[in-house]
Amino acid sequence: YRYAHRLVWNAMRHLHEREDAIDLVGLRAVLSRNGDLDSVGGPAYIARLTDGVPRSLNASAYAKIITAHADRRRLQAVCRTGIETIVSEDAPADCVITLVDQLRQAVRGSGVRGIALRESIQDLMGELDNPAPVSRTGLPTLDRLGCGFRPGELTLLCGRPSSGKTALALHLATVVAKQQTPVWFASLEMRHTQLSMRLVSSESSVPFSKLRSGESLSASEYHRMASGVERLSPLPVLVDDSPGMGLGDLRQLVVSHQTSDRHGVLVVDYLQLLSAPAGSRGYKNRVAEVGAISRGLKGLAHDTGISVLALSQMSRSVETRGRGGVPQLSDLRDSGELEQDADVVLAIYRESQYDDEAPADHSCLKVLKNRQGPIGTVGLTFAASLQQFTERELTDTPVEKQAEQVARNW
Numbered sequence: 001y002r003y004a005h006r007l008v009w010n011a012m013r014h015l016h017e018r019e020d021a022i023d024l025v026g027l028r029a030v031l032s033r034n035g036d037l038d039s040v041g042g043p044a045y046i047a048r049l050t051d052g053v054p055r056s057l058n059a060s061a062y063a064k065i066i067t068a069h070a071d072r073r074r075l076q077a078v079c080r081t082g083i084e085t086i087v088s089e090d091a092p093a094d095c096v097i098t099l100v101d102q103l104r105q106a107v108r109g110s111g112v113r114g115i116a117l118r119e120s121i122q123d124l125m126g127e128l129d130n131p132a133p134v135s136r137t138g139l140p141t142l143d144r145l146g147c148g149f150r151p152g153e154l155t156l157l158c159g160r161p162s163s164g165k166t167a168l169a170l171h172l173a174t175v176v177a178k179q180q181t182p183v184w185f186a187s188l189e190m191r192h193t194q195l196s197m198r199l200v201s202s203e204s205s206v207p208f209s210k211l212r213s214g215e216s217l218s219a220s221e222y223h224r225m226a227s228g229v230e231r232l233s234p235l236p237v238l239v240d241d242s243p244g245m246g247l248g249d250l251r252q253l254v255v256s257h258q259t260s261d262r263h264g265v266l267v268v269d270y271l272q273l274l275s276a277p278a279g280s281r282g283y284k285n286r287v288a289e290v291g292a293i294s295r296g297l298k299g300l301a302h303d304t305g306i307s308v309l310a311l312s313q314m315s316r317s318v319e320t321r322g323r324g325g326v327p328q329l330s331d332l333r334d335s336g337e338l339e340q341d342a343d344v345v346l347a348i349y350r351e352s353q354y355d356d357e358a359p360a361d362h363s364c365l366k367v368l369k370n371r372q373g374p375i376g377t378v379g380l381t382f383a384a385s386l387q388q389f390t391e392r393e394l395t396d397t398p399v400e401k402q403a404e405q406v407a408r409n410w
Contacts, residue, residue, distance in 0.1 A: 001073070004040040007031065008049070024050065074106040096248055133263050135307065138175035139378055139391050142346075142365065144407070146373030149176060149265050149307035153343040154298045156271075158312045158332060163348050164363060164382055164389075165311045166190070166269055170198055171389045172309065173267050177235035182264035184253050185239045188273035192239040202387040204228030209385065246275035247296040254304050263305065268297065270311035271338075291337035298341040312338060314347065329368050345369035348380075362392070374407055 011030040015022045028046060031037040040046065054062065082099040089095055115123075135149040142148075149155065159165045166189070177183045187195055201208040204224040210217060217225065240253050254266055268274065276289035301308040314331045327347040332338045339345060345368040351358035363380040379394040 001069070004045070007034075007036045007040050008046070011036070071107050075103060078102045078106050100248060133181070135176045135179055135181045135263075135265060137172055139365070139380075139389075141376070141378045141391060142367070144404075145367055145370060145376050145378075147344050147346070147367060147370060149181075149309065150343075151263055151305045151307060152302050153307050154294075154301050154341060155307065155309045155344040155346065156312050156332070156338060156342045157309060157346045157348065158314045158327065158368075159348040160314050160316075160353075163350055163353075165348060166195075167198065167202075167382065167387050168348055168365070168380075168389055169267050169269055169309065169311055170195065170387070171202065173237065173265070174199060174203070174232075174235070176265050177237045180236065182236045182257070182259060183238070184250075184257065184264065184266045185237060186245055186250055186253065186266065186268045187239060187241045188243070188245060189269055190241065192241045195239060195241075198387045199232055200225060200228050203232055205386050205388070207385045208387050244275050247293065247300065250274075250297075251300055251304070254300070254306060258304065258306075263307075265307045265309060266300070268308065268310040270313065271297070272313055294337050294341040326364075327366060327368065339369060342369060343371045350382075363389075364394075 008027070008031070011027055011034070012022050014030055015026050020026055024046060028037065028043055031040060031046070037043070078099070082095065082102070085095050085099075132151050136143050137148055147155070157165055157169060170185075173183045173185055185195065197211050198208065200206070201211055204221075204227065206217065206221045206225045206228070209215075210221070211225075238253070238257055240249075242249065250266065250268065254264070258264065271293060272290065274293050276292060297308050297310055300306075312332065314327055317331055327349055329339045329345060331347075332345070347366045347368050348363060349366070350363045352360045352362065361381050361383060363382050365378040365380055367375040367377070369375065377394060379392040381390045381392045382388070383390075
């Protein structure tokens with residue numbers, strides 16, 4: 001806090017790093033060699049620092065007082081800067097997300113960093129006894145590859161337009177919710193009623209086109225729809241279709257409805273439509289903005305203990321390289337940081353878009369990245385009229401054997 005004390009503290013650290021005794025003689029020698037002795041008030045001032053030294057037995061209590069004062073000064077500095085930014089910004093509301101992150105970082109920065117290996121192993125043993133909850137995807141091969149939804153992880157579901165990203169995300173969200181795991185669905189592309197219509201069609205096997213057009217339903221279709229609505233209504237799913245949502249809005253959506261166990265899945269449809277954090281706009285670069293959003297989603301998953309499933313567009317290069325539409329990590333659109341931040345990257349593509357002989361209802365879900373396990377491909381059948389996904393076998397080898405073989409190779 002005082003400039004003189006900063007010089008004294010740095011000299012003390014220098015002695016400590018050399019494993020020398022920290023006393024008046026050594027301290028005066030270091031300050032003198034650095035040319036700082038007069039700046040701190042000379043030998044007399046250093047001697048006065050030892051007057052009335054409290055008992056070392058209470059050092060931890062004194063350290064907490066110092067830490068509290070440091071936190072207070074950092075928070076005050078962030079607030080002062082925030083006020084200046086708000087006054088000068090054309091859109092002051094955009095500063096909120098950045099200001100909240102800076103306030104959180106100001107306090108977090110004062111904490112002790114790092115953990116001893118002994119303590120880490122103790123935490124590991126506790127997790128082995130009480131493993132973190134993993135929400136299944138409902139696709140057997142994908143679950144066997146270890147791509148279920150785990151707390152603190154970011155999963156990307158990528159694909160070209162009209163490849164079925166939203167339909168698959170809704171399928172996964174329903175499967176997760178049926179396990180009584182909370183689901184928050186942030187829709188930046190569709191209204192909540194449109195999403196509900198797809199869910200009802202899938203759950204009740206009533207043609208989506210009939211619901212969308214308002215066509216009269218038969219008695220059996222109406223009965224199936226009523227049963228589907230009855231099954232869907234109690235599910236712990238919360239939909240937010242507010243336009244222009246940003247990272248701060250997502251955090252508020254989760255925190256304000258989060259239960260005590262902290263677990264849950266946040267679905268973002270889709271990532272490129274999120275409002276970029278105010279701080280990233282200074283780059284005037286779309287790659288920087290998407291990178292900031294990606295880091296923010298990963299930080300949100302880590303801080304809140306939830307799993308994030310973010311939908312993302314793939315670039316046109318997937319259609320122009322003559323690879324039959326099979327995507328790869330480099331096809332992720334706008335930012336290489338997407339593949340860096342994500343724990344799992346899934347890419348969905350329809351074979352019929354690139355192969356006229358392929359069945360129209362066949363899709364593939366390719367695991368392009370799996371930080372904690374192997375990669376592979378999952379065959380899917382998509383009934384567009386009912387918005388339903390089911391898994392199919394890619395070869396004559398049973399699905400269970402395929403997953404075992406991939407895991408063994410990995």
